[in-house]
Amino acid sequence: MANIRDIRRRIRSAKNIQQITRAMKFVSAARLRKAQDRVIAARPYARQMVAVLNSLATRVPEQAHPLLARRGDDKLELVVITADRGLCGAYNTNIIRQALEFVVRHSDRQVELNILGKRARDFFRRRPYAVRHEAINVLLQPSFADAAAIARDLIDEFVQGKKDQIWLVYNEFKSVIQQRVILEPLLPIQRLEHPDDTGRLEYLYDEPPEEIFSNLLPRHVEAQLFRALLEAAASEHGARMSAMEAATNNAAEMIDGLTLYANKVRQAGITKELIEVVSGAST
Numbered sequence: 001m002a003n004i005r006d007i008r009r010r011i012r013s014a015k016n017i018q019q020i021t022r023a024m025k026f027v028s029a030a031r032l033r034k035a036q037d038r039v040i041a042a043r044p045y046a047r048q049m050v051a052v053l054n055s056l057a058t059r060v061p062e063q064a065h066p067l068l069a070r071r072g073d074d075k076l077e078l079v080v081i082t083a084d085r086g087l088c089g090a091y092n093t094n095i096i097r098q099a100l101e102f103v104v105r106h107s108d109r110q111v112e113l114n115i116l117g118k119r120a121r122d123f124f125r126r127r128p129y130a131v132r133h134e135a136i137n138v139l140l141q142p143s144f145a146d147a148a149a150i151a152r153d154l155i156d157e158f159v160q161g162k163k164d165q166i167w168l169v170y171n172e173f174k175s176v177i178q179q180r181v182i183l184e185p186l187l188p189i190q191r192l193e194h195p196d197d198t199g200r201l202e203y204l205y206d207e208p209p210e211e212i213f214s215n216l217l218p219r220h221v222e223a224q225l226f227r228a229l230l231e232a233a234a235s236e237h238g239a240r241m242s243a244m245e246a247a248t249n250n251a252a253e254m255i256d257g258l259t260l261y262a263n264k265v266r267q268a269g270i271t272k273e274l275i276e277v278v279s280g281a282s283t
Contacts, residue, residue: 004262004265011262015251017247017251018255021248025241025245028238028241031237032234035230035234036234038142038230038233039173039227042230046226046227049224053189053216053217054189054190057190057191058191060213065214067188067189067217067218068191070188074109075109075112075162075164076106076109076164076167077112077163078099078103078114078169079150079154079166079169080117081116081117081139081168082095082118082119083119083139083232083236084139086119087244088236088239088240089242089246091171091179091236092119095170095171096119096123110130112130113129114131114133114150114154115133115135116134116136116139116150117136117138121134121136132157133153135150138229139229142230142232144226147225151221152222154221154225163187165185165187166186167184168182168183168185170182171232171236172231172235173231173235176238176242177238179235186224
């Protein structure tokens with residue numbers, strides 16, 4: 001039977017861990033509220049821009065702007081957005097698994113990775129995958145300036161013909177307990193595959209379409225990448241909050257079990273001492 005001192009030491013350790021996990025849960029809850037407000041505010045603009053530009057791209061030839069050009073799928077780049085820290089359940093694991101499936105599915109093509117996040121960076125550094133660019137601390141406080149800088153780099157890669165397609169993989173925030181892995185194309189700008197020609201309106205441009213696209217399409221890429229960063233940040237806080245709540249509850253169950261066991265051990269010790277006293281008195 002275990003020593004009562006060892007059991008009490010384990011109880012103290014479990015209580016210390018419980019305090020840490022509870023504090024991390026409260027910190028994540030506070031950060032989640034702000035991140036959730038930011039992503040909810042960014043969604044309508046990003047979604048409406050996608051709808052407008054997809055419809056607009058259908059009405060013009062691909063030659064109207066380099067970001068509309070389709071060149072096949074021989075050279076691909078996957079932007080992988082993960083967290084910089086762990087302790088957030090399967091958040092990082094799901095993203096990395098989806099990235100690996102993408103690479104395996106396109107193993108007959110040239111695929112390079114663009115890593116945003118320390119967890120994905122550490123994972124792929126230990127494996128023989130081509131990584132073109134990596135950055136960390138992007139999700140600590142996502143800013144449009146950071147998203148714009150990353151987007152400009154991706155645009156340059158695509159416009160210069162170094163990449164035929166650029167994809168994003170990230171976690172979309174659904175709720176505190178639910179995040180959905182999203183794998184979506186970023187470049188080229190998607191066109192509606194089967195537009196409804198009946199009653200379709202044609203746009204009149206005050207300026208040449210090429211000039212409008214030169215100003216609008218890069219902003220679209222920046223906005224979509226910024227929204228993905230906001231989604232990923234909110235999902236990280238939600239996942240960590242849920243994971244820390246589960247860890248706190250597990251610690252409470254462990255403390256209750258160890259306390260009960262400690263009481264049984266103490267009671268057994270007292271009983272043994274009483275038996276020894278009675279046996280000694282009877283002799």
